[in-house]
Amino acid sequence: MQNSPIIAMRSSRCPTQMQFYTPSSTNLFVRYLPREVDDNRLREIFSAFGKITSSMVMRDIYSGQSLGTAFVRYEEHEEALRAMRDAHGMPLLGKTVSVQWAKQQHDDTPAGQERLKMNKLFLRNVPLEVAEEDLVRLVSPYGSVRKVTMHNDTAPLIDATERRRIVFITFAEQGAAEAALLAVHNTCAFHQCRGIPLMGKLSEDYTQKTRTPRIAHIPHSWRYGGSERSQSGTCVKAVKSRSEDPASPVLGRCASEMDAVDCAGADTQRVMEMPCRVGT
Numbered sequence: 001m002q003n004s005p006i007i008a009m010r011s012s013r014c015p016t017q018m019q020f021y022t023p024s025s026t027n028l029f030v031r032y033l034p035r036e037v038d039d040n041r042l043r044e045i046f047s048a049f050g051k052i053t054s055s056m057v058m059r060d061i062y063s064g065q066s067l068g069t070a071f072v073r074y075e076e077h078e079e080a081l082r083a084m085r086d087a088h089g090m091p092l093l094g095k096t097v098s099v100q101w102a103k104q105q106h107d108d109t110p111a112g113q114e115r116l117k118m119n120k121l122f123l124r125n126v127p128l129e130v131a132e133e134d135l136v137r138l139v140s141p142y143g144s145v146r147k148v149t150m151h152n153d154t155a156p157l158i159d160a161t162e163r164r165r166i167v168f169i170t171f172a173e174q175g176a177a178e179a180a181l182l183a184v185h186n187t188c189a190f191h192q193c194r195g196i197p198l199m200g201k202l203s204e205d206y207t208q209k210t211r212t213p214r215i216a217h218i219p220h221s222w223r224y225g226g227s228e229r230s231q232s233g234t235c236v237k238a239v240k241s242r243s244e245d246p247a248s249p250v251l252g253r254c255a256s257e258m259d260a261v262d263c264a265g266a267d268t269q270r271v272m273e274m275p276c277r278v279g280t
Contacts, residue, residue, distance in 0.1 A: 026053075026080045027073040027102040033057065034093035035066045046072045049086060050079020054115075061124060061155075064186045064197035071102060115202065119146075119170055121177040122203040123184070124153065126165040127192035138189055139169055143176020162196065168203060177202055 033042070043055050054073040057066050074080040088099040121139070132148045139145060147170040153163070171177050185200040 024073075024080075024102045024104045025077045026075070027071060027104075028080055028084055029100050029102040030070040030072060030087075031068065031098040031100075032095050033066065033068045033070055033097060034095050035068060036093060037066065037070075042070050042072065045092075046083055046087065049074070049083035051075040059186060059199065061199050062196060064199060073102075116175040116178055118202045118204055119172070119174065119177050120203040121169045121171070121180050122201050123167045123169065124164070124199045125193070125196050126150070126167045126198065127190060127194070128163065128165060129192045130165075130190050134190065135167060135169060138184060139171075139180040142171075142179040142183060144172040146170045146172045162194075164196070 028046075030042075030046075037045075037057060039055065039057050042057055043052060046052060046055065051074060052072060053075050054071070056071060058069045058071070059066055072080075072083065074083065084099045084101070087097055090097045123135075126135070132150065135148055136145050147168075149168045151166050151168075153166045169177070169180070171180070181200045181202060184198050186197045188195060188197050
């Protein structure tokens with residue numbers, strides 16, 4: 001059996017230990033971004049290297065503040081490689097940007113046209129005072145709402161008085177959920193938000209998906225940026241197992257900066273709320 005190419009990194013939890021992961025061929029993990037860089041600025045910077053199929057700045061799921069990390073996925077491996085070579089070490093607003101390969105396990109998340117087929121929007125931090133009619137009124141400019149379900153957010157809170165809801169909104173038309181996400185994500189759309197923004201992502205019903213092994217082509221250029229590539233083998237067989245929770249992210253966001261580093265491959269154990277949104 002041929003060996004799969006791997007990348008070795010120091011564990012963020014135990015710097016004296018090395019952890020290993022199989023890298024993506026098109027998806028990059030960006031660190032040390034200035035807090036001023038938002039999704040639009042991120043895309044503007046990295047689109048200079050090729051056609052981007054997904055990108056998003058990682059944000060704290062409650063405050064909406066940037067964690068200084070992001071994911072950028074390209075259409076072609078050569079474009080991602082060019083971005084890593086040219087952007088790694090780039091000075092930006094007083095910081096030095098780090099760019100590395102993300103984990104390959106995130107490659108099978110929908111992007112581009114496949115993302116537009118997803119019709120369910122997940123929102124967090126919805127105030128208790130906000131009613132279903134308020135939510136429908138908020139998102140109806142982007143498509144016909146088929147269903148709204150509201151649930152108590154069971155995530156631990158620092159301040160118990162700021163208890164919120166999580167909401168799933170299902171649309172009738174393709175592309176409506178994506179349009180609504182772009183409009184309301186990280187915004188205080190209701191006066192009841194009291195400074196805590198709505199945080200959104202697209203949601204996929206994984207119970208309807210058939211989980212099958214995936215064969216991924218592994219390109220011949222892993223050595224840049226301190227990574228290592230096995231000298232034998234050009235393919236790796238990966239089985240992706242997913243949570244049955246319909247709130248499982250399609251590229252969501254990390255709950256903390258350590259988790260964001262972990263999502264890229266610094267650790268083998270991963271805390272899910274996972275990485276970045278995919279956008280077109």
